[in-house]
Amino acid sequence: MTTIIRINAPIGEDIGELSAKWLQSQFPTDNSPIECRLHSPGGSVLEAFAMIDELKAYRGKKTAVVSAMAFSAASLLLSAFDEVEITPNGYVMIHQPHFEDDGPTRSERSFLGSLGGRMVGIYCEQTGKSADIIHRMMSEERYFDAEAAIDFGLADRVRTGLTTAVARVPxxxxxxxxxxxxxxxxxxxxxxxxxxxxxxxxxxxxxxxxxxxxxxxxxxxxxxxx
Incomplete structure (x- = not known):
């Protein structure tokens, strides 16, 4: 039986956010298949890295389904799955990392550069695109609808039939x-x-x-x- 895990909040360790520790606690003990349904605006890049490590360590089959949004740090998680599906209402967004406060120090700017380089590497490995293309897309803060995400290599196929739906705009x-x-x-x-x-x-x-x-x-x- 497949276990459904809903990643439907910001990524981080604060109250109301989802962490790597929380994700690991959701895994079945028998390494049976899991399906993670993503609807997240992103959050902490480092916590996303930790979630990627947990997902890669899980030995069962792993499927991701983007339901509405996998933005920012949440889009990084897609690289850790065996298959990535996206609903017709799904969107993926990639961009450069940043600190929440203004005016980062020299050390913080260097750290951001390191984070950004690692993110580029993750997207390159997933999509097969060059580092120059990925870097440009991240700098532009690029949004991909379902078709564009598949064409770019961020998803494998469209998924239909989910009960989760995007609310119509009033x-x-x-x-x-x-x-x-x-x-x-x-x-x-x-x-x-x-x-x-x-x-x-x-x-x-x-x-x-x-x-x-x-x-x-x-x-x-x-x-x-x-």
Missing amino acids: QRVVAMAKAKETTTATQRWRAAVAEASKTMPRAKAMVYVDKTEPGLRRRMIEEANQ
């Missing part, structure tokens, strides 16, 4: 979005995340904005893929 929100023609959805989303990040970690700020601005992230993704 008509009121759509009307509001159309009325705001002076700024793009991407600009509004980034501004909202930046404002929320003043009082909370960035990963939590992304979740907060998703709750307070329903539908804005989806419109941003649609803009990015036009």
